[in-house]
Amino acid sequence: MTDIPRDGEAEQANLRPLSLLYGMAAVKVVFILALLRLFAGPMTKDFFDKELISMPTWEWALFSLTPGILVFLARRPQDWAWLSSERNFLRIPLSFYFLYGLAFAVFQGVWILWISVAASVGAFAGIRYLNSKEAAHDH
Template sequence: MTEPRQARADDQKVPLLAYGVAGVKVVFALAVFRALAGPFTEDIFGEEWLPMPTWEWSACSATPIVLLWLARRPADWGSLSGEKMFLRIMLVFYLLYSLAFALLLGEWILWVGVAAGLGGLSGIHYLNHRESTYDH
């Protein structure tokens, strides 16, 4: 899955991992849009057309974990050096939203998002630690 794919006629290769990063970013942008759509419709139209996200938020919060699993090889994890901070920001955002609304709304499915956020952050920590042991 992380092998290079022929991308252009001039023999430059784009790793498939780059498509995964782009996919995770698109899912994050859609998740944030979805989270803001409910309050937006209530402010503009006077009634809430979309409830606050629940199961879809948990599904979106699992996408960075899939990317971390695909990038578990040291070479692939090293190629994501520019994306590590963005992955952390995404996971913390998913974690905080899930935790807040799991506690406030009592939605049990959002605990999946909490677990995904914690699992993703611990995965980043593990991969960073493993990368530093390969450097020495």
Template sequence: MAVEGSDRVVRSERRLAWRVGFFRWFFLLSMLRMFAAPASKDFFGRELVPWPTWEWALCALVPVLLIFLSRRPDDWEDLRGERGLIKWALILYLFYALMWAVGTGAWTLWIAVGICLAGFAGMWQLNRKERLRAG
């Protein structure tokens, strides 16, 4: 029985590590995607790659999924070191989406704004549960 419990813990930690790794890679790729438009204009004199629109909502969804999948108290505790990066990713996604949604009127970026706000609400709720559990 003890082996089954420890095996379950190892599998849970492995799944969490995969989720965090996916989030980090996706965040890196989203940053490359965001800077591709101005870089192509600088290097080639014209915009070869447009600014992100619909894919930005997908980028914003990744940290929210990580928060949602890590809503168990033990998983949320294990994400303590990643919470800052998750928060900054959401801030960046929200800032870009809000800036371009207001500036260009792209409705798909309003979806990204809503996703980011849902991520902040999820983080707030999990942090609140953690404080209540500790106190």
């Protein structure tokens, strides 16, 4: 006999992909905002002949947390499989956050950007773990 899901289980199963869809949209919107924030400083220097907005620091650390949060939310195998089409895009903002954070933390001494580096490394480790878990589950 087949198991019939209870009402609450069926609703929960339908809400999970929807929350992941919103999570992926949030990662994309935050990445676009991060890019705009990154280029706002040099643009103000070009327009007003002085830099009105400095380069990102603490807000960059917050931006870099969003992909890791999504990876954490998608830690169940069926959720990770549902994100299979978005995994390559997820690596783009992670790489960008990591490289910017590392470069400015090392060369400019902006210590708060080490949070960005740690969050990116953690998210990369989570992706690697979930991919290996999925590969072991498929065999």
